[in-house]
Amino acid sequence: xxxxxxxxxxxxxxxxxxxxxxxxxxxxxxxxxxxxxxxxxxxxxxxxxxxxxxxxxxxxxxxxxxxxxxxxxxxxxxxxxxxxxxxxxxxxxxxxxxxxxxxxxxxxxxxxxxxxxxxxxxxxxxxxxxxxxxxxxxxxxxxxxxxxxxxxxxxxxxxxxxxxxxxxxxxxxxxxxxxxxxxxxxxxxxxxxxxxxxxxxxxxxxxxxxxxxxxxxxxxxxxxxxxxxxxxxxxxxxxxxxxxxxxxxx
Amino acid sequence: xxxxxxxxxxxxxxxxxxxxxxxxxxxxxxxxxxxxxxxxxxxxxxxxxxxxxxxxxxxxxxxxxxxxxxxxxxxxxxxxxxxxxxxxxxxxxxxxxxxxxxxxxxxxxxxxxxxxxxxxxxxxxxxxxxxxxxxxxxxxxxxxxxxxxxxxxxxxxxxxxxxxxxxxxxxxxxxxxxxxxxxxxxxxxxxxxxxxxxxxxxxxxxxxxxxxxxxxxxxxxxxxxxxxxxxxxxxxxxxxxxxxxxxxxx
Numbered sequence: 001x002x003x004x005x006x007x008x009x010x011x012x013x014x015x016x017x018x019x020x021x022x023x024x025x026x027x028x029x030x031x032x033x034x035x036x037x038x039x040x041x042x043x044x045x046x047x048x049x050x051x052x053x054x055x056x057x058x059x060x061x062x063x064x065x066x067x068x069x070x071x072x073x074x075x076x077x078x079x080x081x082x083x084x085x086x087x088x089x090x091x092x093x094x095x096x097x098x099x100x101x102x103x104x105x106x107x108x109x110x111x112x113x114x115x116x117x118x119x120x121x122x123x124x125x126x127x128x129x130x131x132x133x134x135x136x137x138x139x140x141x142x143x144x145x146x147x148x149x150x151x152x153x154x155x156x157x158x159x160x161x162x163x164x165x166x167x168x169x170x171x172x173x174x175x176x177x178x179x180x181x182x183x184x185x186x187x188x189x190x191x192x193x194x195x196x197x198x199x200x201x202x203x204x205x206x207x208x209x210x211x212x213x214x215x216x217x218x219x220x221x222x223x224x225x226x227x228x229x230x231x232x233x234x235x236x237x238x239x240x241x242x243x244x245x246x247x248x249x250x
Numbered sequence: 251x252x253x254x255x256x257x258x259x260x261x262x263x264x265x266x267x268x269x270x271x272x273x274x275x276x277x278x279x280x281x282x283x284x285x286x287x288x289x290x291x292x293x294x295x296x297x298x299x300x301x302x303x304x305x306x307x308x309x310x311x312x313x314x315x316x317x318x319x320x321x322x323x324x325x326x327x328x329x330x331x332x333x334x335x336x337x338x339x340x341x342x343x344x345x346x347x348x349x350x351x352x353x354x355x356x357x358x359x360x361x362x363x364x365x366x367x368x369x370x371x372x373x374x375x376x377x378x379x380x381x382x383x384x385x386x387x388x389x390x391x392x393x394x395x396x397x398x399x400x401x402x403x404x405x406x407x408x409x410x411x412x413x414x415x416x417x418x419x420x421x422x423x424x425x426x427x428x429x430x431x432x433x434x435x436x437x438x439x440x441x442x443x444x445x446x447x448x449x450x451x452x453x454x455x456x457x458x459x460x461x462x463x464x465x466x467x468x469x470x471x472x473x474x475x476x477x478x479x480x481x482x483x484x485x486x487x488x489x490x491x492x493x494x495x496x497x498x499x500x
Binding site: 009011014015016017018019020021024058082083084085086089090091092093094096097104105108110111112113114115118119121122123125126127128129130131132133134135136141142143146149150153154156157158159232234235236237238242244245246247248249250 | 264269391407492496499
């Protein structure tokens with residue numbers, strides 16, 4: 001009996017940004033695994049079971065979903081944003097690689113979603129108009145020296161930088177340290193954005209510069225965007241200024 | 251009279267990956283601008299005018315759309331993938347910054363889309379499971395030395411690298427040069443993927459390694475993905491191997 005696992009990106013939160021493919025895949029699943037906060041976004045459906053788990057239990061969640069898919073069930077795992085960008089997809093494939101051989105024969109489909117990166121950029125204008133990178137500040141999963149090496153390389157090479165997982169109760173100092181490091185590499189006027197809960201009712205966006213950026217503005221729902229030296233700010237008669245990074249680079 | 255411009259990401263091509271927000275925004279527009287090939291993807295609608303233009307006419311297209319929005323029309327500009335990722339959004343904001351003051355008062359909404367990067371990653375498994383970057387190989391818009399500097403920085407820092415605009419008739423040698431440069435920075439076993447027209451009927455995916463990668467596999471519809479040293483390949487009893495980059499980094 002061949003099981004099926006869908007790894008689904010729910011997008012940033014606004015239901016109008018959930019793709020029809022993701023909606024159809026969710027509707028076809030009889031078992032849905034995910035972080036409780038993401039499961040709560042999905043409208044309940046008769047005959048569909050929910051398997052909520054905590055934020056930090058990604059490995060156990062992936063294995064539980066795969067084990068159930070192996071029995072022939074139609075299983076889905078959900079992530080906020082895109083499951084492939086610091087979401088559940090990598091945890092699933094890691095579990096497959098080191099799991100029982102039967103898991104290699106499962107049908108696994110990854111359904112892309114609007115990542116926080118794209119949703120935040122769209123809100124601001126076009127800050128990703130040129131070359132960019134995404135870095136997770138979580139040092140649960142890598143040494144802090146790897147993070148600092150990447151920040152220095154990215155700033156030096158002129159990438160716009162998106163920082164995922166900038167802060168949490170368990171990671172209180174990392175963003176402050178990252179901003180301090182970037183201040184040594186980039187002009188103080190470089191735009192910095194703290195974008196929290198984007199497209200959700202409690203959305204909050206704060207524009208700053210590297211000189212004035214306050215790490216306390218970030219929590220675990222925040223994506224922090226650091227411009228490059230080329231990123232420009234357009235003031236408007238009313239409303240938040242726009243940010244964009246020109247396609248032409250020096 | 252206050253005009254409105256929506257800058258809409260159509261996603262990679264599969265209509266099931268067009269977000270409801272993008273579909274609603276398209277339906278509300280009376281004038282739609284874009285590269286002809288992208289406009290052809292949108293179902294015709296009575297009372298809606300199309301303004302197709304060539305691939306290379308981004309600046310003129312942005313200005314024409316803004317000028318029409320200024321008259322009070324409901325205007326949309328479309329991009330494939332996400333308009334903010336090497337799409338039309340940066341061209342629009344550049345036109346606004348250097349255009350007439352009235353354009354600063356326009357209502358401009360950017361509607362995110364599933365970028366090629368996310369669609370390709372989803373097809374492959376989870377190659378973006380860790381820190382990554384996106385680089386355009388187009389040297390119309392920046393000196394080739396900027397491209398090489400960024401490639402070296404990204405490879406050295408351990409980013410997975412997505413190469414946009416890898417090849418076209420006007421840019422025949424750049425991808426070969428980029429691959430040669432990366433061979434000097436990364437092991438020959440590093441996975442390389444040529445993903446063309448992903449989610450469209452003529453989708454074509456070729457898995458290679460840095461040692462064997464042949465630049466001739468890319469055309470202007472191709473996204474090239476270069477793994478990091480950490481990216482892993484999972485062989486399967488049947489079907490294309492999966493690629494993923496573990497969340498843990500050394």
